[in-house]
Amino acid sequence: METLAKSDPRAGQAHAIAPADVQRAAEVIRGHVLRTPLVPSPCLSELTGAEVWVKHENMQATGAFKERGAVNKLAGLDADERRRGVVAMSAGNHAQAVAYHARRFGVPATIVMPVTTPLVKVENTRAHGARVVLHGDTLVEAAEEARRLEREGSLVLVHPYDDPAVMAGQGTVALEMLDEVPDLDCLVVPIGGGGLISGIAVAAKARRPGIEVIGVEAALYPSFHNAIHGGDRPIGGPTLAEGIAVKTVGRLTLPIVRDLVGAIVLVDEPAIERAVHACATLQRTMAEGAGAAGLAAMLAEPERFRGKRVGLVLCGGNIDARLLASVMVRELERKNCIASLRIKAQDRPGILGRVASRLGELGANILEVSHSRLFLDVPAKGVTIDVTIETRDRAHTAEIFTALAEDGYDPLRVDAQGLSESAY
Incomplete structure (x- = not known):
């Protein structure tokens, strides 16, 4: 696994892993992790204009692809290393993967997680039997603590991405995808530290040289985009895709991404949210923000993928x-x-009932209502009624506003910033 591979002809340096390393990792992890299904998605295909195939890594025992690299690393430990134990830093999925399989292999595991890690991932990691240490607000601070514990306890560090064994393990995703659909035109892969996409790129390019590998980063964390393009986009902020919210690119992964990844697409938060929603409603599957990032890229730049046969890695x-x-x-x-x-009206008996009945006639479902006489911009004998409604679609909402206006209610739209300037 430590043997360096010859680089791509475009590069002047060796890569940390070779295609043979990924192939060996596939043999090592067989029987330890799920060979997840790669399924066609007619609904996502219609949404994006591409022929979409989804690799469901969210079906792994711990809900993410990270198990592949963790197993490949843990399986390579010698007896003394297994006795001493391992330490890892992670915002969640790598933590759960290492904890879960360390227990299976009988290896003590300590996991350092940022204090900002979602509670569900912290509790799941503890449930797998690992000692969890919450330290720092970022992965960088968690990594510093993990390195300290590594030195003090003579533990083996299982890095989430910058480790040849981990990278090779993650690359087995590509082998499975191309085994099942050999003529994929493009693989769309979320990028955090680069372990997944570097392993996939090495394996996929060796199997199908003409395949395009597209990386996706959250716009708030354009680490690889900056590193490759010499950019200085700001890095940081709250993102739904916390699994790829990495500020520092991998030392081993960067050369591979630079040489073998065709493009990096940056996706904003609304696109990620839309993709999570589409996975749930159209693909009928759970996707975390990072897991849906690939679909977010297809929604953000549809022309890049239109008409292509696309393999989408739903990584978690x-x-x-x-x-x-x-x-x-x-x-x-x-x-x-x-x-x-919001409706302003004279405060007469039955006004709230009449408004509610009218909304029902128009096909709206009332979710919430507030009835107030205390706003100072309302006459002493007036009343405001704030109503939140559910409708079929945008056109239905517009019809309701128009009908209320014709009824003399003069509704004003209330959005996140408060009252809008117009009814609709």
Whole structure:
């Protein structure tokens, strides 16, 4: 595994892994991780204009692709290393993978996680039997603590991406995809530290030299984009795709990404949210923000993928239930299937009932209502009624606003910033 491979002809240096390393990793992990299904997605194909095939890595035991690299690394430990144990730093999925398989192999595991890690990932990691240490706000700070524990306890560090064994393990995703659909034109892969995409690129380019490998980063964390293009885009901020929110690119992964990845697409938060929603409603599957990043890229730049046979790596599905619920509702609001409106009227008996009945006649479902007489911009004998409604679509919402205006209610739209300037 440590043998360096010859680089791509465009590069002047060797890569950390060769295609043979990925092939060997496939043999090592067989029987330890799930060979996840690669399925065609007619709904996502219609949405994007490409022929989409989805690799469901969210079906692994811990919900993400990280198990592949973790198993390949753990299986290579000698008896003394297994006795001493391992340490890893992670925002969640790598942590769960190392903890889960370390217990299977009988290896003590310590996992350092940023304090900002979603609770579901922290608790799942503990449930797999690992000692969890919460340290720092970022992966950089967690990594510093992991290195300290590595030195003090003579532990073996299982790096989430900058390790040849881990990179080769992740690359087995590409082998499985091309085994099943050999003529894929393009693979779309989320990028955090680069372990997944570097392993996939090495394996895929060896198997099918003409295949295009496209990386996807959250726009708030354009680490590889900056490194490759010499950019200085700011890095940091709250992102739904915390699994790829990495500020520092891998020393071993960067040369591979630079040489073998055709392009890096940056996706903003609304695109990621839309992709998570589409995975749930169209693909009927759970995707965390990082897991849906590939689809977000296809939605953000459809012309890049139109007409191509695209392999989409849904790399993880560990999303907090409350966060998923929020994303689903926010997408309904973007589509104007949920809308809030304000009506000002004279305070007469039955006014609230009449408004509610009219909304029912128009086919709206009332989700929330607020009835107030205390706003100072309302006459003393007046009342405001704030109503949040659910509708079929944007056109239905517009019809409701028009009908209320014709009824003399003069509704005003209420959005996240408050009252809008017009009714709709």
